[in-house]
Amino acid sequence: MKELLKRLSLAFGPSGCEDSVRAMIEKEIEPYIKNAEVIKDGVGNLIVHFNSEGKPRLMVSAHMDEVGFMVTGITQNGLLKFGAVGGFDPIVLSAKRVISESGVKGNIISKPIHLLTKEESEGAPKISNMSIDIGADSKKEAEALTFIGDYFTFDSDFVEYGEDLLKCKALDDRLGCAIMCQLIKDVSESKSEIPFDLYFSFSCKEEVGYSGAFGASAQIKPDYAIVIESKAVSDIFGVPDEKKVCTLGDGVIISFADKGAIYDRDLVRHIMRLCDENKIKYQTNKFISGGNDSANIQKNASGCRVSVLSAASRYIHSPADVISYSDFLTIYEASRAVIFTEIK
Amino acid sequence: MENIKRILKELLQIYSVSGNEKMGKEAVVSLARDVFDEVKIDNMGTYILVKKSNKKNAKRLLIDAHFDTVGLMVTSIKKGGFLKVVNIGGLDTRVLPATEVVVHGKRDIYGLITSTPPHLRKESSKNPKIEDLMVDTGYEKEELEKIVSVGDFISYKQQIDFISGDYVTASSLDDKACLAAVIEAASKMDKEMLQYDVYVTASAQEETGKAGVARVAFDINPDIAIITDVNFARTEKEEDFETIECKGGASVDISALTDRRLTRNIINLLKEKGIKHQLVCEPGRTCTNNDPVSISGYGIRTALMSIPLKSMHTPSETVNLQDIKSLADILVAVSYEENL
Numbered sequence: 081m082k083e084l085l086k087r088l089s090l091a092f093g094p095s096g097c098e099d100s101v102r103a104m105i106e107k108e109i110e111p112y113i114k115n116a117e118v119i120k121d122g123v124g125n126l127i128v129h130f131n132s133e134g135k136p137r138l139m140v141s142a143h144m145d146e147v148g149f150m151v152t153g154i155t156q157n158g159l160l161k162f163g164a165v166g167g168f169d170p171i172v173l174s175a176k177r178v179i180s181e182s183g184v185k186g187n188i189i190s191k192p193i194h195l196l197t198k199e200e201s202e203g204a205p206k207i208s209n210m211s212i213d214i215g216a217d218s219k220k221e222a223e224a225l226t227f228i229g230d231y232f233t234f235d236s237d238f239v240e241y242g243e244d245l246l247k248c249k250a251l252d253d254r255l256g257c258a259i260m261c262q263l264i265k266d267v268s269e270s271k272s273e274i275p276f277d278l279y280f281s282f283s284c285k286e287e288v289g290y291s292g293a294f295g296a297s298a299q300i301k302p303d304y305a306i307v308i309e310s311k312a313v314s315d316i317f318g319v320p321d322e323k324k325v326c327t328l329g330d331g332v333i334i335s336f337a338d339k340g341a342i343y344d345r346d347l348v349r350h351i352m353r354l355c356d357e358n359k360i361k362y363q364t365n366k367f368i369s370g371g372n373d374s375a376n377i378q379k380n381a382s383g384c385r386v387s388v389l390s391a392a393s394r395y396i397h398s399p400a401d402v403i404s405y406s407d408f409l410t411i412y413e414a415s416r417a418v419i420f421t422e423i424k
Numbered sequence: 425m426e427n428i429k430r431i432l433k434e435l436l437q438i439y440s441v442s443g444n445e446k447m448g449k450e451a452v453v454s455l456a457r458d459v460f461d462e463v464k465i466d467n468m469g470t471y472i473l474v475k476k477s478n479k480k481n482a483k484r485l486l487i488d489a490h491f492d493t494v495g496l497m498v499t500s501i502k503k504g505g506f507l508k509v510v511n512i513g514g515l516d517t518r519v520l521p522a523t524e525v526v527v528h529g530k531r532d533i534y535g536l537i538t539s540t541p542p543h544l545r546k547e548s549s550k551n552p553k554i555e556d557l558m559v560d561t562g563y564e565k566e567e568l569e570k571i572v573s574v575g576d577f578i579s580y581k582q583q584i585d586f587i588s589g590d591y592v593t594a595s596s597l598d599d600k601a602c603l604a605a606v607i608e609a610a611s612k613m614d615k616e617m618l619q620y621d622v623y624v625t626a627s628a629q630e631e632t633g634k635a636g637v638a639r640v641a642f643d644i645n646p647d648i649a650i651i652t653d654v655n656f657a658r659t660e661k662e663e664d665f666e667t668i669e670c671k672g673g674a675s676v677d678i679s680a681l682t683d684r685r686l687t688r689n690i691i692n693l694l695k696e697k698g699i700k701h702q703l704v705c706e707p708g709r710t711c712t713n714n715d716p717v718s719i720s721g722y723g724i725r726t727a728l729m730s731i732p733l734k735s736m737h738t739p740s741e742t743v744n745l746q747d748i749k750s751l752a753d754i755l756v757a758v759s760y761e762e763n764l
Binding site (some may be wrong): 127138157169171172173175177184185186187188189190191192202203211213214215216217221225235238241242243244245247314316319320351394395398400417 | 519521536552671738739
């Protein structure tokens with residue numbers, strides 16, 4: 081699964097531009113969907129349905145998109161002005177390498193340090209003071225390489241480091257996509273009956289808020305939904321325990337709530353019980369923060385029972401998303417247990 | 425241009441934080457062996473590469489490009505595998521969060537500079553200070569202590585991208601871009617035409633106080649010295665005259681601390697031969713190796729030349745290969761001219 085996670089994370093797919101990620105997933109699951117229905121809807125979601133009418137509907141959801149940049153203008157001297165696609169802390173942008181959909185490489189330049197006023201050098205960096213430099217010396221040269229509305233993402237490798245950590249761009253939320261691909265394989269190869277009318281939704285545009293999961297849940301009208309996501313944590317040295325949110329390596333995060341939704345109490349307890357029974361390492365969040373597709377899914381259609389399984393992620397929304405590989409495996413095991421166990 | 429690219433790539437792959445220049449010894453020797461008559465390294469880590477003229481009793485020309493780069497040093501090892509660090513040389517701390525590094529412990533290991541999420545930062549409106557940042561290694565403390573010790577050096581992880589328009593983006597182009605130009609020039613210099621014995625110094629510890637070069641200059645006692653370094657490239661407005669333009673050629677820098685006659689003679693020579701260059705003024709100190717070399721020994725006649733560089737002291741420094749070639753052309757022309 082690590083190899084699949086790597087390929088998916090390196091694929092190009094900022095919000096609204098998920099095509100290559102979707103294509104990669106389609107290819108990946110192709111051998112396992114003979115008994116499934118595949119829906120590609122208007123907004124760009126890819127939904128895989130294992131029909132089992134009459135049983136409760138379970139929706140498993142992960143988003144395909146990543147944070148990125150959109151070219152908003154080109155200056156006379158060939159620099160690209162850009163806007164954020166998704167939420168960024170501008171502090172992680174300066175001097176980072178970026179790459180466009182067509183493979184044009186560049187880096188983010190800020191006003192040179194010797195030209196900064198005292199206020200600017202001490203204050204927070206602003207995206208409006210940054211540009212993407214792609215090696216063009218004039219507007220005309222730049223226009224031969226890119227265009228207004230072109231997308232860029234971080235150009236950041238997949239690295240395994242330390243004892244158990246993975247670093248790449250877009251692990252948020254390709255880790256969810258990779259797990260869902262594996263689950264689709266498991267379901268298609270399973271000899272035992274699945275106790276759900278089961279939907280997998282690879283959704284789009286999560287990072288910009290008005291997400292594809294909204295439409296996906298309207299079509300599916302699930303009774304239960306689990307969202308597979310990453311969660312921003314700060315388990316670095318010096319941060320007080322209660323503010324770390326969660327810790328890398330301590331297993332799948334089963335949270336009670338985030339800033340957008342309070343998860344279904346019974347479903348959360350059911351998942352914890354499954355983890356206990358199957359000896360799957362899990363942790364709960366010590367700090368209510370962040371948000372994800374669960375709020376959209378919960379509020380849409382007829383309303384449903386929702387829960388989130390997440391990976392603790394350091395430095396999320398930067399060129400270096402970091403997760404623990406053993407945590408990743410516990411999310412897979414927990415979500416697999418949910419799919420194969422009837423909810424009583 | 426292909427040869428410049430090759431030399432540059434080899435140089436950029438050597439990690440050489442100030443004070444740790446000797447790490448690159450083998451790579452430098454293998455790169456310089458075919459071009460120079462003599463390759464030496466002194467106690468401080470300055471490489472001295474000599475190419476002799478066929479002339480008897482030739483004058484001596486020193487060409488300097490510093491070999492060291494900015495970086496970090498480990499100051500303590502913390503729980504969870506985090507390293508507290510201090511800067512070596514003047515880092516632009518704005519670029520550090522989420523930057524990838526290599527920790528040179530008993531073996532090289534990967535690290536990431538930490539960033540605190542916005543919801544947990546006390547002062548979200550400030551650029552980070554070095555004391556707020558750490559290096560995340562992913563090891564448990566006990567395991568990490570077997571690999572890393574306090575005092576170990578840390579480099580930006582190298583990523584070399586040849587992008588559009590002959591530009592190259594990488595860390596440590598300051599000053600490896602100039603060193604590549606110098607080595608390229610030396611490989612082009614015809615011993616018959618050479619008016620000087622050429623002493624190239626790839627000097628140590630420029631970034632931390634320009635300590636590596638002056639002593640060597642004293643030893644060599646050259647008749648003239650050319651210092652090469654990078655200078656800020658113009659990325660903002662056109663009337664920013666303290667900067668130089670990419671693709672404008674290497675610059676000849678005019679300063680109170682460079683030799684006026686030598687500089688003027690070089691400019692005239694370049695004009696006469698039609699060699700691409702630009703001019704820039706550094707009225708006071710130049711803040712390069714020029715300054716200590718000019719007062720070394722009994723005082724040495726120096727000229728300063730620069731390659732325009734964007735995003736200085738970051739992991740994404742950017743220069744244009746044409747400007748590297750321009751510097752190489754200038755250096756060859758100078759080495760053939762007896763009366764400067």
